[in-house]
Amino acid sequence: MTQRFTFELQATDDRARTGVIRTPRGDIRTPAFMPVGTAATVKAMLPESVRATGADILLGNTYHLMLRPTAERIDRLGGLHRFMNWERPILTDSGGFQVMSLTDLRKLTEKGVEFRSHIDGSKHMLTPERSMEIQRLLGSDIVMCFDECPALPADRARIEESMRLSMRWAERSRDAFGDRPGHALFGIQQGGLEQDLRAESAEALRTIGFDGYAIGGLAVGEGQEAMFGVLDFAPEMLPRDKPRYLMGVGKPDDIVGAVKRGIDMMDCVLPSRSGRTGQVFTRRGVVNIKNARHQDDPRPLNEYCTCPACQKYSRAYLHHVFRAHEIISSMLMTWHNLHYYQELMQGMREAISAGRFADWEAGFHAERAQGDIEPL
Template identity: 55%
Template sequence: FQVMSLSKLRKLSETGVTFRSHIDGARYEMSPERSIEIQGLLDSDIQMQLDECTALPAKPKEIERAMELSLRWAERCKTAFGDQPGKAMFGIVQGGDSAVMRVRSAQALAAMDLKGYAVGGLAVGEPQAVMLEMLDITCPELPADRPRYLMGVGTPDDILKSVARGIEMFDCVMPTRAGRHGLAYTRRGKINLRNARHADDPRPLDEESDCPAARDYSRAYLHHLARSQESLGAMLLTWNNLSYYQKLMQDIRAAIEAKAFETRAAEISEGWARGDLPAL
């Protein structure tokens, strides 16, 4: 649970977060204990600690304050979570773009002996290079036998490069949000179906895809749907994007099992670099 998106409607204290609904202004309080309670009521298999995610760029003192508060909340969440067979509570590493704060956060969470660890506060405005640098610093400090989850990430390229640094789990709105705006992710990279070059193109997005949205519909039709803002266009491109992301993760898992991740990652990146088919 993160509170950055409610920054204009919330107040932070040691106790937790108080915020007002953006719909009717109703006041709510969220403590670490209440956060865990709600996730338990939802029967969540993985329950996340309450934390404060700091938008970047931020001043060092602000990064340290938020990181230390998140650590204290993590301890309270761990106590509230207790022992729930078959379920896990993840701590969330914070520390902004500070190497020192990231290490301190990761080490303190590792000492709590949690069932899993997330890396939060990245992909919040900083360049990809900064995100990867923080992963290079953070991942070695986390237990190798526990899952590592990078929150809110990301593009296919972000995923590929993060896996190379030890990340195993991701979540992001990107494939669905992109689909709603006419953007398709494919093995040839990103394709903007709103562009005029697709208006009379009878070819599919990807003739080799297992996804019907990518294989069985012409680019011209998808272009028409996107430009007309037909809901079917958003549905088909979202279908394509989710299918592509799943195929990407399947490729990554298979390559890791075959001890060929670096080779496969290079092949995938080369496919993106070559780009889309030439226009007709």
């Protein structure tokens, strides 16, 4: 078992890349999609079920875990991996994004962010140093710098000020992280939609030096066209020999477009959240299982899908259990969505390795454009 964190780029096809991140807790095949386990669980899923979908790594949420059950308690109980029964790699976010969304409950200074818990109103202070301490107590394999992320649209002066604060916090995060063999620290590029600010941020991060680099401040209201506009230049500003992580993305076509532009890692709550609300992702687009057209349909969601929901249950049954608010509805549809996302990643990895990503992408869009199968 390797004791170091390394990244090996194995093939490229135009700007799309495939490779492997090696960690002491196992390999992560890239491009990788990370299911989100906000509060030490991927909602409605057992950890072994998440692994069965093909996931190599999960994301945990610093903000939620620091408030409940607390990082100190998780540490006393043997760390986050043991606590949640997931022995493979875990990436934890810094808590910055969640704290920034508490606009009415927080106070931002150079030192960090003072905020009130959304659970009980108790006061907390999150700084780069505290964020590194919490993530160390959790024992995560990939640690994210503490940063500030303004919602878009925002004026240039606000974005510039925020980006430079994040770069100062990145340096403090690096100092506080210290030397932790086998664990990685990722810097986060900011700068909104501004190319020159993104370049300034990337330069600052490269000077500090990180094990991987994230593109932050996207998927915050700017729309797909604007996001792709930034991804046309931002990944190339970051070191070629380190993983590139696009935070908080996204819908299947967002993911494909991001990989096409050189992204290696992504995360999003969408497949699990959509599963709980009756939205199912398939090769032929999104299916709303709540619609009455499914109530007498004996066919599976997708005849080619190998997940339990498609192999063993009909659309009529999935429609019924969703309408009846049965827990199995969330379980089966979340499993299907996570399976579909991992199948998507595997398809892209294989296409990049074979040098046929453009053909694969054309097929992906063509199949989705067909829409769902005709009603019976």
